[in-house]
Amino acid sequence: MLFASNGVDLLVKMRKGASGEEILDEITRVWQARDDRYSEERGRINALSAKRRVEISYIGG
Incomplete structure (x- = not known):
C-alpha cells in the first residue's frame, strides 16, 4: 500500500x-x-482551504 509501513x-x-x-x-x-x-x-482540508490540489502525476510521481 502506498504510504503504508506494512502490507x-x-x-x-x-x-x-x-x-x-x-x-x-x-x-x-x-x-x-x-x-x-x-x-x-x-481532500477535506484542501476543499476547506480552497487550494488547488496537486496530483502526484503533475509532480513526477
Missing part, C-alpha cells in the same frame, strides 16, 4: 489458488479495517 501479500493467496472473488474480499477487508485516512483527510 498484505496477495501473491501467497493467488499461488494457493484463491479465486478473484476471494482476492477482492481480502482487499475489501484490509481497506475497511485500515485506520489511516490520509487521502480523505487531505
Whole structure:
C-alpha cells in the first residue's frame, strides 16, 4: 500500500489458488479495517482551504 509501513501479500493467496472473488474480499477487508485516512483527510482540508490540489502525476510521481 502506498504510504503504508506494512502490507498484505496477495501473491501467497493467488499461488494457493484463491479465486478473484476471494482476492477482492481480502482487499475489501484490509481497506475497511485500515485506520489511516490520509487521502480523505487531505481532500477535506484542501476543499476547506480552497487550494488547488496537486496530483502526484503533475509532480513526477
